[in-house]
Amino acid sequence: MSKTVNNASTLLNTWTRILSQTEHNQRLILNPNWKGATQDLADAENEVLEKQREAERRTVELERRREEARRKAEDEERRKLAAPSTTRGTTARGSRVGRGRGLGRGGSSGYGQDSTSGAAGSTRGSGIGRGFGTRGRGRGTKPT
Numbered sequence: 001m002s003k004t005v006n007n008a009s010t011l012l013n014t015w016t017r018i019l020s021q022t023e024h025n026q027r028l029i030l031n032p033n034w035k036g037a038t039q040d041l042a043d044a045e046n047e048v049l050e051k052q053r054e055a056e057r058r059t060v061e062l063e064r065r066r067e068e069a070r071r072k073a074e075d076e077e078r079r080k081l082a083a084p085s086t087t088r089g090t091t092a093r094g095s096r097v098g099r100g101r102g103l104g105r106g107g108s109s110g111y112g113q114d115s116t117s118g119a120a121g122s123t124r125g126s127g128i129g130r131g132f133g134t135r136g137r138g139r140g141t142k143p144t
Helices: 002-030 037-082
Strands: none
16 A cells, blocks of 8 residues: 555656646747747856856956055055155245255256356346245255
8 A cells, every 4th residue: 555655646746747847838838038948048158158257347346446455555655655755854844945946956947047158137146936045056055
């Protein structure tokens, strides 16, 4: 009797699976949007490829953000290292001494420059728009 019950149970489970698959197939065939098993396989492959591309995009974006953060940290470090050098040549009140305005180190802009040939129109010594000192002197020199 137990063997007969087990056989009937197995047969019933098999029949249930067959009916379930038949219902699924019928729904697919009657669906006007279904393009066939070949299209289903292609869609599944495209889905896998799209997931891979998205994972790659996330990886690239993460790497870009890390690189940007690294560059930002380097720039901040450079600014910190450069900050102490800008305080040299200042007095206790913070005013700069011994430099002409708008000049690079030890050079001159050519504006109002002393002419060695004694040409007319030289503005050297006029003091207009120059700050302290004269042009053409190096850093840290005091005016005379």
